[in-house]
Amino acid sequence: KKRILEKEYSRMNDMQRVAVFSNQGPLLILAGAGSGKTTVIVNRIAFLIKYGNAYNSAAVPPMVNEQTIAMLQAYLDKGEGDPEEIRNILAVNPPKPWNVLAITFTNKAAGELKNRLESVLGEAALDIWAGTFHSICVRILRREIGALGYDKSFTIYDTDDSVRVIKDCLKELNLSDKQFPPKQMLGAISRLKDEMTDPALAKTQAGGDYKQQKIADVYAQYTKKLKSANALDFDDIICCTVKLFEQFPEVLKAWQNRFAYVMVDEYQDTNHAQYRLVSLISASHKRICVVGDDDQSIYRFRGATIENILSFEHQFEHAEVIRLEQNYRSTQTILNAANAVIGHNTQRKGKELWTSNGAGEQVLVYRASDEMEEAAFIADTIEENVRLGHQYSEHAILYRMNAQSAQIERHFAKAAIPYRIIGGLRFYERKEVKDIIAYLSVINNPADSVRLKRIINEPKRGIGDATVAAAEEIAASLGDTLFQVLSESENYAALSRKAQPLKEFASLIRGFIDTAAETSLEVLFDSIVEETGYMRMLQAQGDEGLTRIENLNELKSNILKYVLENEDATLSGFLEEVSLLTDIDNYDADADAAVMMTMHSAKGLEFPFVFVVGMEEGIFPGMQVMYDPTEVEEERRLAYVAITRAKKRLYITNAASRMLFGQTMRNRPSRFLTEIPLEYKEETGLSVRASRQTVPTYTPPAYTPRNAVASAVSVGSVSKPAQQGVAYAAGERVNHKIFGNGMIISATPMGNDTLLEIAFETKGTKKIMANFTKLEKL
Ligand code: ATP
Ligand code: MG
Numbered sequence: 001k002k003r004i005l006e007k008e009y010s011r012m013n014d015m016q017r018v019a020v021f022s023n024q025g026p027l028l029i030l031a032g033a034g035s036g037k038t039t040v041i042v043n044r045i046a047f048l049i050k051y052g053n054a055y056n057s058a059a060v061p062p063m064v065n066e067q068t069i070a071m072l073q074a075y076l077d078k079g080e081g082d083p084e085e086i087r088n089i090l091a092v093n094p095p096k097p098w099n100v101l102a103i104t105f106t107n108k109a110a111g112e113l114k115n116r117l118e119s120v121l122g123e124a125a126l127d128i129w130a131g132t133f134h135s136i137c138v139r140i141l142r143r144e145i146g147a148l149g150y151d152k153s154f155t156i157y158d159t160d161d162s163v164r165v166i167k168d169c170l171k172e173l174n175l176s177d178k179q180f181p182p183k184q185m186l187g188a189i190s191r192l193k194d195e196m197t198d199p200a201l202a203k204t205q206a207g208g209d210y211k212q213q214k215i216a217d218v219y220a221q222y223t224k225k226l227k228s229a230n231a232l233d234f235d236d237i238i239c240c241t242v243k244l245f246e247q248f249p250e251v252l253k254a255w256q257n258r259f260a261y262v263m264v265d266e267y268q269d270t271n272h273a274q275y276r277l278v279s280l281i282s283a284s285h286k287r288i289c290v291v292g293d294d295d296q297s298i299y300r301f302r303g304a305t306i307e308n309i310l311s312f313e314h315q316f317e318h319a320e321v322i323r324l325e326q327n328y329r330s331t332q333t334i335l336n337a338a339n340a341v342i343g344h345n346t347q348r349k350g351k352e353l354w355t356s357n358g359a360g361e362q363v364l365v366y367r368a369s370d371e372m373e374e375a376a377f378i379a380d381t382i383e384e385n386v387r388l389g390h391q392y393s394e395h396a397i398l399y400r401m402n403a404q405s406a407q408i409e410r411h412f413a414k415a416a417i418p419y420r421i422i423g424g425l426r427f428y429e430r431k432e433v434k435d436i437i438a439y440l441s442v443i444n445n446p447a448d449s450v451r452l453k454r455i456i457n458e459p460k461r462g463i464g465d466a467t468v469a470a471a472e473e474i475a476a477s478l479g480d481t482l483f484q485v486l487s488e489s490e491n492y493a494a495l496s497r498k499a500q501p502l503k504e505f506a507s508l509i510r511g512f513i514d515t516a517a518e519t520s521l522e523v524l525f526d527s528i529v530e531e532t533g534y535m536r537m538l539q540a541q542g543d544e545g546l547t548r549i550e551n552l553n554e555l556k557s558n559i560l561k562y563v564l565e566n567e568d569a570t571l572s573g574f575l576e577e578v579s580l581l582t583d584i585d586n587y588d589a590d591a592d593a594a595v596m597m598t599m600h601s602a603k604g605l606e607f608p609f610v611f612v613v614g615m616e617e618g619i620f621p622g623m624q625v626m627y628d629p630t631e632v633e634e635e636r637r638l639a640y641v642a643i644t645r646a647k648k649r650l651y652i653t654n655a656a657s658r659m660l661f662g663q664t665m666r667n668r669p670s671r672f673l674t675e676i677p678l679e680y681k682e683e684t685g686l687s688v689r690a691s692r693q694t695v696p697t698y699t700p701p702a703y704t705p706r707n708a709v710a711s712a713v714s715v716g717s718v719s720k721p722a723q724q725g726v727a728y729a730a731g732e733r734v735n736h737k738i739f740g741n742g743m744i745i746s747a748t749p750m751g752n753d754t755l756l757e758i759a760f761e762t763k764g765t766k767k768i769m770a771n772f773t774k775l776e777k778l
Contacts, residue, residue: 009043012036019289019322020044023261026282026316029291030309032353033338033644034329037291038604041263042113044289045102045128046120048095048261097127101259101281105266107132108422109604113265129259133274134234137241140255141232147248148240155231159544162186162222162233169221175214183542189219193235194271194303196242199223238273245280256284266604267292267312271303279315286316294349295342298600298638310349327353327644329606331360334646337676342640344675345633353644361649362682365673368655369686372561375411377653377685378611379772382417382594385609386738392418395594396607398642400620402547403427403554403661404613405596410558414769416739418593423601428578432538432548433555437578439528442483443512444571449475449482456486459537461501470494471502483509508532516571521559524571553661560659566752576750599642610646612639615654616667639672652676656686726777728756728770733778739763741778 009017016036019029020043029037075081104110110131117125129136142152157165166182166189192202192215199220206212226233232240245252262282264270267290270278282288290312297306313319327335335353342348368374382395397419399405406427412419427433435458438451446452449472457463474492475485487510489495489502508531516524529535529552538545538552562577563569595607614620620639625631643650652673657666728734728747735741742760747770749755754770768775 009047012040012043013324013326015322015324016040016043019324020047022320023048023289024287026286026312026319027289028267028309028312028316028319028321029289029324030293030321030349031291031324032293032327032351033296033641034327034606035324035353036326036328037293037324038109038113038265039328040324041102041265041289041291042116042120044263045100045117045261048100049097049121049124049128051094095260097121097124098129099258099260100128101136101262102128102130103133103136103262103264103278104130105132105269105603106423106601107135108601109265110135112605133270133277134237137237137277140241141237141244144244144248144251145240147251148244150227150232150240151230153230155229156237157226157231157233159186159234161231163541163544165222165225166218169218169225173214173217173221175218177540180214180218181540181542183544185215185218187543188215189222190235191303192219193239194273196239196273196276235273238277242273242276242280245277252280253284256281260285260287262288264288264290265292266296268294268297268306268309269299269304269603270308271305272308275305275308275315288316295345295351295637296603296641298603298634298641300634323351325351325353327355328357329647330355330644331357331648333360333362333680334643334650337363337650337680338640338643340677340680341636341643341672341675345636347630347633363650363652363676363680365681365683365685366651366653367669367683367686368653369657371407371655371658371660372411373685374613374653374655374658375408378408378613378651379411379415379417381611381651382609383415383738383774390608392592392594394608395611396602396605396609396645397594397596397611397613398599398602398645399596399613400599400622400638401550402598403550404619406551406554406558408596408613411772412594414772416766416768416773418591420593420595422595422597427551427554430548430551432534432551435534436525436528436552436555437575439512439532440524440571441575442509443516443524443528444575446483446509446513447481452482455532456505459533461505463498463501463505467495467498467502521563521569521571521574522556525556525559550661553663556662557659560662566750573750576755599638602645603641606645606647608646608648609651610642610649611651611653612642613653614658615652615670615673616658617670618665618667619658619660620670620672636672639670652681653685726770726775728754728775734758735776735778736760736768737774739766742766 009020012020013036016039019027019040023044029040031037072081072086076083076086102113104113113130114125114128117128117130121128129139131139138156141150141154145152145154163182163186166185167177170177170180170182170185197205199216202216202219203213206216226236245255259281262278264278269292278288278290290309292309294306294309297304297309300306313321330338332355335355339352366374366377368377378397382392385395386392397405397408399408405421409419409421409427411417428437435455438454441448441451442455453468456468471485471489471492471494472482474480474494475482478485483506485492485495486502487506489506490499495502511531512524512528515527535549535552538548541548559574562574566573599612617626621632621635625635654667654669654673657664659665728744730744730746732744733741734744736758739758739760740762742758742763744756744758745765746757747754748757750769752771756768756770756773756775757765758768759765
């Protein structure tokens with residue numbers, strides 16, 4: 001039997017096999033990126049369910065074999081021994097799929113874990129509880145929360161909901177939301193919950209500290225409100241489960257018996273409450289296996305504590321510790337780069353990764369003159385790889401902040417490169433972006449009542465759904481537009497009560513229509529976000545608002561770029577361009593597509609080709625943390641995570657000048673990039689051009705359509721907007737490098753560019769901007 005098993009798991013290396021087979025006590029697998037930690041979890045579960053725990057790594061006799069089971073059964077029948085104990089042992093021998101609990105950090109990782117289990121175990125895998133901390137706890141609470149005095153149909157409040165509740169609490173407690181910004185209060189409460197501190201304890205701990213006192217008061221009020229609404233926020237989901245287990249031993253016991261095997265992936269990113277949870281579930285049997293990498297701890301800002309992994313050996317007595325050092329994911333060059341970067345951190349246990357995968361190619365570093373050139377480089381490189389036979393889906397683009405995706409999305413959409421955004425919305429699907437686009441659309445066309453309804457009460461103007469419905473009815477009966485009815489709302493009895501805000505809204509829009517006629521698009525943009533109060537609304541939202549403000553600033557960048565690229569820029573022209581970017585036909589959920597995501601959401605994943613973009617001081621590491629050594633170490637761990645996602649080739653890009661958030665900045669290359677020794681990287685783009693020139697620094701020219709082409713062309717073929725000036729007409733036949741032959745169905749001039757709709761023989765119909773595509777006329 002031993003030989004069969006060893007053969008079945010022969011792909012695993014010796015240490016991995018030890019980890020797969022040793023399943024009786026606490027086990028910590030502490031190992032670097034790509035060393036097979038997640039793979040071990042999958043195989044360990046598969047092994048348990050296929051063969052039970054009858055095999056032990058140290059070639060010791062089976063712990064519980066068929067004979068033992070028969071013996072225990074006999075004891076039970078005779079009434080000897082502790083029946084409960086015996087039943088517990090029997091219940092998990094051999095373990096059933098539902099005896100296994102596997103916890104991972106993201107939904108995407110949980111999905112992959114389930115897929116991999118299903119491919120090894122088939123249907124049985126469906127009964128394994130594999131999910132995130134939150135999804136697992138919600139499942140437990142849906143059954144058990146009655147004990148804590150909630151109803152099982154509890155609602156889950158998202159951050160927006162929670163902030164709203166905090167605002168109410170502040171009002172009731174006569175606290176100003178200037179002095180106590182709601183989002184900050186929520187953060188403080190969240191940290192208290194992570195530490196399992198209840199409102200009463202928070203109050204005691206606050207002592208004479210005024211601010212802490214008030215936080216404790218708001219916390220108490222907030223808790224009361226959620227409870228009476230039968231609602232839980234995200235932190236409650238974990239905390240309530242811990243409370244449930246601590247206060248109701250019999251409930252805990254039942255779940256301990258059920259989950260006889262507990263495994264936690266990405267353990268370095270657990271917080272205190274999560275640690276308490278897994279300790280409780282495994283307290284009776286100690287069959288807990290956690291895997292992690294202290295160098296990949298990147299959620300400190302959310303309360304994660306690396307301590308959980310570093311003190312595992314003390315928290316769980318007799319824990320076995322296994323280290324894995326061989327990396328199976330990447331080339332040696334990629335690992336050398338990763339090792340070099342993380343080597344600059346002082347707060348670490350220290351380990352070096354190696355692989356037998358071979359050296360592979362150099363890390364390709366591309367320094368662009370600006371972010372448009374950066375996007376063009378990424379697009380061109382992907383197209384080239386696809387032409388060589390790779391899939392779009394083998395490519396991942398990783399950035400520090402969501403807002404960085406906008407420029408790349410814009411380029412991809414125009415060049416018809418299929419892409420998907422993981423763990424976030426595409427830029428033009430984000431609420432604040434859609435809202436402002438809706439304003440622009442209504443200004444451009446007041447008859448657009450769909451968009452008008454989107455913004456009529458956004459920000460809040462006291463115009464409710466009923467009022468809007470009444471106005472729509474009037475409009476329908478008169479054959480007028482909704483906007484017209486709003487403008488004359490005082491004439492209609494059904495609207496008289498709300499005539500004031502309705503008329504104000506209509507005149508606000510009319511004001512914008514005048515602004516649009518008199519000034520440039522970016523001025524119009526500014527007056528919309530200011531005069532509607534939209535910006536003020538976001539400013540009051542704290543951290544979350546900040547991200548949204550960044551996105552709006554990024555929208556402004558896009559408007560500015562549109563204006564610069566198009567001599568005859570118009571509002572309707574810009575909206576047309578946006579409609580192309582939001583064209584849903586271009587995106588098929590299952591289609592082969594490049595993926596974009598933040599470095600944080602890439603944790604645990606791997607891709608043959610990885611682009612780490614925006615590697616600049618001020619972006620990564622970010623402006624706010626550049627001078628704080630602890631924070632820089634956290635950012636460096638993030639760089640290590642990003643670099644180690646790559647299997648075959650790593651591309652790192654940055655730009656000498658970048659417009660982000662509506663401002664142009666000039667950033668030096670990131671220190672994380674300089675930390676990679678020259679021997680592992682090949683530099684191209686501006687860095688090469690600059691070194692060939694006698695002038696040491698490069699000053700990008702002011703951006704105009706013409707020198708945009710000139711500067712792009714000077715890079716070589718890499719980022720040349722391909723066919724500036726070529727005229728196309730419907731009916732012409734063309735060839736595209738990847739999509740093959742096709743016929744132009746329509747050619748619509750848009751500014752200085754042309755939107756082509758092309759029916760390809762095998763790849764369907766695509767919309768492509770002529771300047772962003774390499775087409776050959778047939
Ligand atoms: P991370 O720290 O990034 O989460 P990890 O340690 O969880 O990485 P895995 O994702 O499990 O690593 O494995 C990385 C890659 O190596 C996967 O493609 C996996 O299939 C492969 N792999 C793991 N172990 C082996 C092995 N013994 N032989 C061959 N390939 C392996
Ligand atoms: Mg992993």
